[in-house]
Amino acid sequence: MKDNLRLAAPVNRWEDAIPLGNGMMGVLLWGEGSSLRLSLDRGDLWDERTTGQAQWWKERPWHSLEDDADPWSQYYDGITPTKLPVGRLELEIDPARTIETFELDFATAQGLVAFDDGSSAQVLVSATSPVALLRFDGVSVLGTSLLPAGTVEDCGGAGPRSGGAVAALGYPPAERGQTDDAHWYVQDAADGFRYCAYVAKRRRGAQTLLAVAVTTTNDCAPGEDLLTLARNRCDRALAEGYAEVLSSHAAWWQEFWAQSSLEIPSPRIRRSYRLARYLYGAGSRRGAPPLPLQGVWTADDGGLPPWKGDYHNDLNTQLTYMAYHGAGNFESGESYLDFLVKLTPVFQSFAKDFYGTGGLASPGVMSLSGRPLGGWGQYSMSPTMSAWNAHLFYLHWRYTGDQEFLRDRAYPWCAEVGRCLAQLLSPDANGILVLPRSSSPEIFDNGPRAWLRPNTNYDLMCLKMLFLALTEMAEAQGDASAAREWARLAEGLGDFHVAADGELLLDAETPLRESHRHLSNLIAIHPFNLISVDGGERDNERIRASLAAWDELGTGEWCGYTWAWMSCLRARIGDGEAAARHLDVFTRAFVSRNGFHLNGDQSGEGFSNFTYRPFTLEGNFAAMQAVHEMLLQSWSPTPGKRDTEVIRLFPAVPWHWHDAAFTDLRAEGGHRISARRENNTTTWFGITAGKDGPVRVRDGFGGREPEWANPGVTRDGADFVAWLAKGEVLEGRLPRPDQVPDDPAGVTARVG
Template sequence: MKIKSLFIFLIGTCFLNLFSIHATNHPFHGLRFEKLPTVWDEGIPLGNGIMGSLIWEKDGKLRLALDRADLWDLRPVKEFESPSYSYRFICDEVRRGDLSNVYALIDDRTRKDCAPTKIPVGAIEIPVSQLGEVESVELDVHTAVCTIIWKCGAVGKFFTSATDKVGHFRLENLPEIPSVKLQAPRFEEDGTDTENTAAPGTNSLTRLGYKNGKITCRDNRIVYRQKAHGKVAYEVSVQWDTPASGTLEGCYYITTQGTWYSDPVQASDFMKSYTKDFNTSLAEHTEWWKMYWEKSKLHLPDYTLENQWYLEMYKFGAASRKDAPPICLQAVWTADNGQTPPWRGDFHNDLNTQLSYWPGYSSNHLEESSVFTDWLWKIKDNGEKFTRQFFGVEGLNIPCIATLEGKAIGGWNQYSHQPTTNGWLVHHFYLQWKYSADKHFLKEQAYPWVKEAARYMDNISVKDAKGVRNLPLSSSPEINDNRLNAWFERTTNYDLANIRLTYMAATEMADSLGLKEDAAHWRRQLEEWPDFAKDSTGLTIAPDYPLTVSHRHLSHMLAFHPFGLLDVSQGKETERLIKRSIHHMEELGSAHWCGYTYSWLANMQARVFDGDAAARSLHIFIKAFCSPNSFHLNGDQLKKGYSSLTYRPFTLEGNFACASAIQEMLLQSHTGTIRVFPAIPESWNEASFQDLRAMGAFLVSADYKNGKIHKVTVRSERGGKLKIQNPFTNKIEERNTMAGEIIEWDSK
């Protein structure tokens, strides 16, 4: 075993040569079909964070279903202006034993009202039936280009530019030039039927009350303008040309008005001066994606998992970009079926937004992951207003189910108005700081945000006669649905995990900033809260309330994963508690699990170093709960008993939890100690990864060959203390590093 320490300042090329994965020699990663998808949620996804499209075929036409991330109906919720709208009101009604008034105020309105909601843009249609049969459809995630080849020799290429927000298409070898049309969403009734789906929380677009927008066609240009609710409007501009015989080349642009992310120049004006041709834009686009994939790579002997990781991280790069909103339920791929998206396409902060950003940190995509904390910072003022209005205290607790502007939407009262939502959001400020070691971010955003979340928990909690703090009323997503017994008089493990995580993060951040009085206060507050409730089954939902039925949401185990407040490294007793909790959940069966349950479980299994179980859970997720284009459809699509839920509402959090689990199998650092290949299946004889990121801003690369770790390389990005389990001696080693220092361990 040899250890080398190097200083390399021309790191780009030199460092890559230390590792065995080469971008130019990768296997195919992406999607390959023999025909075009004929269902919108199986379409080929393209995106650049602010704009997305799904490529599929409908009625003999190639369809590019368009979306824009900030396109929302943001009408206010009138019911929430009621003087009864408060946490105290819910507490009183629960103790009265009747939630009917609460349902009328909070829950029922989401069944009656179709907004606020995410809304679709429309679709570009190109007739292709005259081209005959399709030979192949391919999405190469390394270039983010979709290629369609017809048996007649025609070829189509499509991409959504990563650099200038313009979508491009080119069809070559055409027997004749087809028409290009734009189909607007049908906002007014015209006597035709809307596609009927069983997805929850959906409504016909005609219920929004808009007048149909105006489509203007002139020469080879289409402009569509649509007014939404209030100040929100959007515009689509499509233009095309025939630069050569048998070739159709076009581009499109989408802009909004009236949102935080709206452009100063509208689509039609922008496109008038847009002269970039297809090849020039394609070269810029593929260069961006080349740099994206240079951030991290991996190779696994299990191609299914390897390809799925690349698909998930492709979607991550396509859906989360600076100066755009974060990933909502469907990101930039809103429903193309005449309806609002499942669950309004909103920001669910009791699981969905959080899981969506899990893989960003250790995959070394901190710029993309910072989009989430950027948005949380942007909605801070609205969150504080909501906290004062609804909870009646100062501090910060973001609505659990929120609009683009972070305002409450409603839904099941126990979760849409959850009393500790912010704890799980605090975790993402903590992760962004710990993985980046960015002291400026810590001082200017992370700690100020976390401090207000902790201050809220000071103010909302009450002490009993023994000086122990509790919440006036507690819940645990989504235990007992929205029934009366979904509210708990004693603080649940879910709420307690959020609270304890918030105080822990606030303490550590204050210490790092030298704020001794703040840190001492947060420590005292933390000591006043009870320990986690447990019994012979493991972690319970609440004191004296064990999990007794199959359930999709692993909320009672939040302290273990993702928070790491409980970890197997803390000794045999804690290890037994964690493993008992996982076993009990599995023992109750998967009848009421969703796809994301399996991918979240795989993260937990990796945390207890059970690589075989983690891989098994991920394979079930991929084969049973994902559509052919890799989208997570929540229900068991195989109908083979993996869940009694067999519906298919598309949401993305399960996908990103899948990528996170694969990364957890390869690298862990949540305890402060770096471990390489901690949870790989016993059957794997080889694997490798490049530049996965560990807490402390360390970039780690490793090779596993012939069933053994062969080589580990760590680069210290910012300097600081490195703590790593030496893979050759299994001993924990600590050393101080300098920025740019590279340390190698190998088996020689």
């Protein structure tokens, strides 16, 4: 596939490695000289022990909070709960050979290793079976070391290596074993949880095959032994052989990539997009845990992962799961939605015990089991984080049009969130519905100032979007009474807080007056489109004033995800030049060699005061969504009203993207859309309807009307409207200009 990830050796940092995975198992491929390393991970490896009281949130409920107190931060300070690494496999190759390059073949999801004499190795983590497989052609593997996640001494005493990570967790040394053709260890963890890493080797003529399995007690049936299970998985893969395993693996990936495609003329941004989409396939599958901060590529640096490798629901999970819809890779997103549905009883108990309400609440920072972890309580314990999670259910329904999903999963889960939040609201002196306390992530850090006047704009925007989405969902199921109640709650929240010039404030009286990493007071613009360019002069005044204020404050306190999210927002308002500029900075300055999002500025060019290297995934996926926003938008200008989405083709493409195209990107309404842009103008598009009814296409054609292949297309204001049956195709063509027009004044320099 075009734009494969290629890295010249040496690759001597884990966060620069080639990432491979199948949703449950993850591998990072790296090394130097004649040493090849595979950092191993598994999605369900967690130590869930709490710090202090076992259920401290029952002892420190929300209503007991004193004005200047935050009793919940202390519970995040302990080592656990935390995501765990597995360990590392190190292979010593014939020293006569030296690794020259590493490559990730996107089409087949294989890691490719090239040696200086022309020999090679291939690595895959099977998409269809729970095993990794390595094939060496004409290369001798002289040594195999499986380094357990135990103490530093267990790993050879050579300083921080894979395994030193859990020395402080109090686990006993791993039980190790080996035969002539296999190595393994079994690690006892906490609360009866155990895991096993196993590697087996087999020679086939000039080829050497290795199979790697990681099993846990979660895999085992009653009476089943996890070591035997790991051995059987490896033996089966070796018996099948690399070619046979690759055949089913490659078929899975072919289906994954076949859902959609796009072409844009910025190589770096295009590579960033393809990597992020690949990470969905490698890291997020139904039946496996969803992506936490680092997915299935937990840090292999001798320590436990940054921020516990947990589920941050104050933007990280929401940005991580914002881009799969447009690409049509819905199974990747269902991993997270299934996870949230499965945890419904846990979240219902949390709402009752912590907030004193019915319904459900997903903690702002949580473990794999849904356990609240504490932390900066203004955000980690905020009830409105559940509303942003609910928005992911709403979007999944809007993009799939799946009424069964709406009935059985989306509406019940979102309505339970709505019930919790509705019970927390009460009228203030002016009759406006407000929460007892309110905050705006992650402004003013963890001090008393972080408690702002209810409702903050962030909380208000999350609440209003939730209630409007529930209005749509109730109407779609014919429940007019519930729809009226949700609409009443949305109306009862009142208007957003603005300054005299229209700038969106943090709350009714506090402007944002410091550079900030979280677009918390702008969330109504993106992703919620509660304030939009279609909203009249008032909305446009608010957009202009708010972005001018953000520009004035500068980017000194931005993280990488801020640049990617701001690119989405700029594209949403039709500013393709700014969208491209922000995305260009992200892909140049806030990624590692392999494209992983690193929170700090790695360029040395001063884009941010943050220059640290913690890797988290949400920036990658926000950057992927920015590309979608530039090529295709379908949001409704009237949230809360059913089936009012408007399709916008190439709505925020920078001038220098003279030619671009996409095939089968998805839009709200369940539509599949393909389009082509040549010499700076749309020349063709086809829309396959996802439902019966009107399809609205915004007239962004510069005064030219398409030649329609369908009869009966009419104009309604700024939109063309056609009535289509589900599966019917609306096609339009426009003439191709003979040449690229001259650059207009003020366009961004070529980027990416």
